[in-house]
Amino acid sequence: MKGLEFLLRNMSTSTNKHDEDDAGRSTELQNDESLRNKVREEEKRNMFAIAPSYPINRGNNIMKEPFVKGRRSKPKLVSAQAVLSSRLEPESIQEEPLMNLEIVQDGEPSAVLDCSKNNVSKDRKFTVEERWEESVKETGKERNTEEKALSTESGAVSRKSMWKAGQRERWRGKRRERLGGSVEDLAQENDIIEKEMNRRIQWRDAGNHWGSKERRDEESEKEDGLEERRQGSMEGDPEARGTMSQHVFSRVFAHSFASSSSSSSSSFNCSSAESDEVFSEGEEMAKRKNVRRCRSWRTFLTMMQWSKRRQSSWIQLAGHQGNIQLGEGGEVLKRFSEVEDSCLQALMSDPLRRFVPQYYGHISRNGEHYIRLEDLLSGLKQPVIMDCxxxxxxxxxxxxxxxxxxxxxxxxxxxxxxxxxxxxxxxxxxxxxxxxxxxxxxxxxxxxxxxxxxxxxxxxxxxxxxxxxxxxxxxxxxxxxxxxxxxxxxxxxxxxxxxxxxxxxxxxxxxxxxxxxxxxxxxxxxxxxxxxxxxxxxxxxxxxxxxxxxxxxxxxxxxxxxxxxxxxxxxxxxxxxxxxxxxxxxxxxxxxxxxxxxxxxxxxxxxxxxxxxxxxxxxxxxxxxxxxxxxx
Ligand SMILES: O=P(O)(O)O[C@H]1[C@H](O)[C@@H](OP(=O)(O)O)[C@H](OP(=O)(O)O)[C@@H](OP(=O)(O)O)[C@H]1O
Ligand SMILES: Nc1ncnc2c1ncn2[C@@H]1O[C@H](COP(=O)(O)OP(=O)(O)O)[C@@H](O)[C@H]1O
Known part of the structure; x- marks a missing residue:
């Protein structure tokens, strides 16, 4: 099975499995579904804080502050029809939140909009980052209202702690069953249960997090009529695979690094069947180690495949050969020149900005200094290029x-x-x-x-x-x-x-x-x-x-x-x-x-x-x- 597809399937499978398992749980747990979701949301927020959806957008201090905020008001790559109407649009530059990279039809990150729709602002697709921020805002809103309501309803005892207590009981029962007898040291036992339970929640939530995020993405892609392309052509069409959903990949990529720091909360659940069983501490560790090992290999292979395809489809047409290359984050790296750098900086706040690749600052690589630019070929399928x-x-x-x-x-x-x-x-x-x-x-x-x-x-x-x-x-x-x-x-x-x-x-x-x-x-x-x-x-x-x-x-x-x-x-x-x-x-x-x-x-x-x-x-x-x- 091909790398990305495997990952995608796995993510959605794990989501379904969780849904099924949830359905089979005790009534008490079902009643507390909303609270559990809250815990998950909390986890989700923490996970994303360490795993930005696309590395280029943040996480790199070399990005210069004034340009982080600015963004061209115009769509970047447009359908031929839409270009014709570009003159009619207001020329003024709107200061918008950073939207370096956006999701295009084929899922490749790019500052590209499908402008075949006339109303750009209404129909424009959002960057991974914007989507994320939006969802955080929404979650935050829900959370605050919900929590307020709960605290007034239940007074000192929060529903969260009630749910935790119920969980603890359930775990204690399972553990007793497993050990086949009574538990003698209550304090020690409670401690073990607390640990197991927390780990279990994190483990499950990590899987659900990816599952639910993936589901959201799937839904939005379906809206764009992409489902068919992903299922049908990914397998057979090497080009389609080459321009695969990099935003999904980026998440996996970023997540992989986050999880390599052995944070259990950022674990990626690639086998939900296993994960829903109750393991002893040692068993669970061993399984997680295995899962992590196979996951990191798959992630690595997928990364390599994507990177190789993207690299091979990118070209430096003119200029000093070897001066420019495609960066790992999908941006173009051009050998640093003071003159060019100051021009690009100035251009980012000039009306000409919409005719210039987005400037992301500098980066050092193998002792060389580079200017980071938006890849103007991103989002194009088999591009035809001319340099004048x-x-x-x-x-x-x-x-x-x-x-x-x-x-x-x-x-x-x-x-x-x-x-x-x-x-x-x-x-x-x-x-x-x-x-x-x-x-x-x-x-x-x-x-x-x-x-x-x-x-x-x-x-x-x-x-x-x-x-x-x-x-x-x-x-x-x-x-x-x-x-x-x-x-x-x-x-x-x-x-x-x-x-x-x-x-x-x-x-x-x-x-x-x-x-x-x-x-x-x-x-x-x-x-x-x-x-x-x-x-x-x-x-x-x-x-x-x-x-x-x-x-x-x-x-x-x-x-x-x-x-x-x-x-x-x-x-x-x-x-x-x-x-x-x-x-x-x-x-x-x-x-x-x-x-x-x-x-x-x-x-x-x-x-x-x-x-x-x-x-x-x-x-x-x-x-x-x-x-x-x-x-x-
Ligand atoms: O296109 P061909 O005929 O190969 O000639 C090139 C271009 O004129 C380059 O200009 P540009 O950078 O505008 O493409 C120039 O670079 P610079 O003038 O920037 O240095 C090169 O000079 P040398 O880099 O000195 O070789 C010159 O060899
Ligand atoms: N931002 C970019 N996105 C995609 N391709 C680019 C970008 N910048 C440069 N290129 C490619 O690199 C070639 C040379 O770029 P240029 O900036 O003219 O380099 P040089 O300074 O060496 O002449 C272009 O013809 C184009 O093919």
């Missing part, structure tokens, strides 16, 4: 100063250059077998669409996990349009969703204090969609985004000359929006203007540095796949 580097230049002005003052030659960059175009380096560069970084970056900008259109495609990953990175010479409008059509498979709703999101971004950029005061160099827009028509675009990579000098107010849509610090971000955004329009026309067959990539290419050549090679049709790119990352 924005701006009319991708190097900072300081690179020019460096090239003038202490120019160092880069062999690696020379080699990259030659690989793309052996005729690109000058004779001197060929002799030196090296180029300056500035030279390389300028060459990259001019041979791609960066200099002319204000952005370039850095890479695309198709739904099969095929990665294409050969866009060095994708330069003209026609070529980029062709690339957009290829990337979206001409799906008009996706193209429109992207266009709409970019228009919303443009509006937000106008209002953003961050954007007004920063030179955004080397930043990307990450386009993500999947076959379930979820689509979104995110601003990522702020490693070279720096505050502008005080005397400079950037326009972002004018050409760059050295010293004006202009980045041309809005030039790129406008180009993208208009090329998406072209692609939509093309996809809907409305385009009367026949585009000719070659003529178009030649026009651009006149604007930029001439390049020797003509572009290859997009279909050829597939043959030149640089790497492959199969998701299944």
């Amino acid at each position: 580097k924005m701006g009319i230049r991708t190097y900072q002005e300081e690179e020019i100063v460096k090239a003038r003052t202490k120019a160092s030659l880069r062999t690696d960059m020379y080699q990259k250059m030659v690989k793309v175009d052996p005729t690109a380096p000058t004779e001197e560069e060929h002799e030196q077998k090296g180029v300056t970084k500035l030279r390389y970056m300028q060459w990259r900008d001019s041979t791609s669409s960066t200099a002319a259109l204000g952005f370039r495609v850095e890479g695309i990953m198709t739904e099969n996990g095929i990665v294409l990175k050969d866009f060095n010479k994708t330069q003209t409008k026609a070529q980029v349009t062709e690339t957009l059509l290829f990337f979206t498979k001409k799906q008009v709703h996706i193209l429109k969703a992207y266009q709409s999101r970019l228009e919303a971004l443009k509006e937000t950029l106008k209002k953003s204090a961050f954007f007004n005061s920063h030179e955004v160099i080397g930043g990307s827009l990450l386009f993500v969609h999947d076959h379930t028509s979820k689509a979104n675009i995110w601003m990522i990579d702020f490693g070279k985004t720096i505050p502008t000098p005080e005397n400079i107010c950037l326009k972002h849509d004018v050409p760059w000359v050295e010293g004006n610090h202009e980045d041309g971000y809005l030039i790129g955004l406008d180009s993208l929006i208009s090329l998406l329009s072209e692609a939509i026309k093309e996809a809907t067959g409305e385009n009367t203007k026949t585009q000719n990539p070659q003529t178009d290419h030649k026009e651009t050549e006149r604007i930029n540095q001439p390049q020797s090679e003509l572009h290859k049709p997009q279909s050829d790119l597939l043959k030149e796949t640089t790497s492959s990352n199969h998701l299944d």
Whole structure:
């Protein structure tokens, strides 16, 4: 039986078993059901205090306080339809309680909402943490009212203690039966009974706790029509198993660690049949040890399975390879950079926050420092991704100063250059077998669409996990349009969703204090969609985004000359929006203007540095796949 399914079944089985056993108990116990529930609730509260439902949300002091409270007011990943209406929603940022991770349809944790429902605030799904807090509030309320009523009803003798006394009697009887005789030392016997009984309550409540929590989750998932998927496809569909209910897993995961500290109250009851028998202290210990051992192995294996699948379905498309990885808690870990970190901090309280992955602070791992970010691929099934580097230049002005003052030659960059175009380096560069970084970056900008259109495609990953990175010479409008059509498979709703999101971004950029005061160099827009028509675009990579000098107010849509610090971000955004329009026309067959990539290419050549090679049709790119990352 597969790990998670086994756990899920076990949890629900144990719940049922408890229900049956409860039914068979004495009348006295049945009458005191509500009190017993209260004790359970108390236990439950304690257990959750040590086992947060998702480690990323709390428990880590490295999270910075101001950002713990804030959260974007917008849904993060939305259906293509819903993106279209995003402009209509209020732009103001509401300060909401932290909701880093939410439950999506397939149960994977993610800051994702299914926005196919129009009323976002009413229909939004809650995070594991929010749900938990809500249930605590409710339980607390019930408890207080109930306790008040009881204390006034029964005066000094609480029903809780009456119930305990009844329990004690029952246990004493069972113990007498077991020992087959009378009990001589009453004080000692009482002590043993008290211990056994308390342990038994904790043991049972731990099982009931998981059972009832699981039942609640099952109910809410059923509402979402998930039951069928979980039962039907979990077993057969490796992808579904890969995107299994991580919130359930997280609980088991967190709980496993909590219980490893040998707290009996946090024991996970995986065999209720056994647990309902009365054991002697030694027997009970031995059984619990066994149960715990098998449980921790199962938990460990499940953890490994989940982690492996999630890791293999995650990809770093562009940028410095190895710089970014998926963290154990499902977050993205990016190698720490002071510049990027301060940008992300500032962005968390800027209107642009809804276009930026959630920032969770830092973490150290194996001596390395990382920035923790929301995984933007979470909640997507076989994601299709495109990374577009924005701006009319991708190097900072300081690179020019460096090239003038202490120019160092880069062999690696020379080699990259030659690989793309052996005729690109000058004779001197060929002799030196090296180029300056500035030279390389300028060459990259001019041979791609960066200099002319204000952005370039850095890479695309198709739904099969095929990665294409050969866009060095994708330069003209026609070529980029062709690339957009290829990337979206001409799906008009996706193209429109992207266009709409970019228009919303443009509006937000106008209002953003961050954007007004920063030179955004080397930043990307990450386009993500999947076959379930979820689509979104995110601003990522702020490693070279720096505050502008005080005397400079950037326009972002004018050409760059050295010293004006202009980045041309809005030039790129406008180009993208208009090329998406072209692609939509093309996809809907409305385009009367026949585009000719070659003529178009030649026009651009006149604007930029001439390049020797003509572009290859997009279909050829597939043959030149640089790497492959199969998701299944
Ligand atoms: O994309 P290719 O053609 O491989 O070139 C890369 C990108 O321009 C990187 O910019 P970005 O970070 O914007 O993607 C740049 O990093 P930095 O400018 O950030 O350093 C790399 O410089 P080196 O890291 O020096 O190699 C350069 O080699
Ligand atoms: N928050 C994120 N969620 C998912 N993928 C991400 C995230 N941040 C980055 N990536 C992936 O990593 C790649 C490189 O990210 P980037 O921040 O540009 O790195 P670098 O600074 O090395 O250029 C992106 O193209 C994308 O595939």
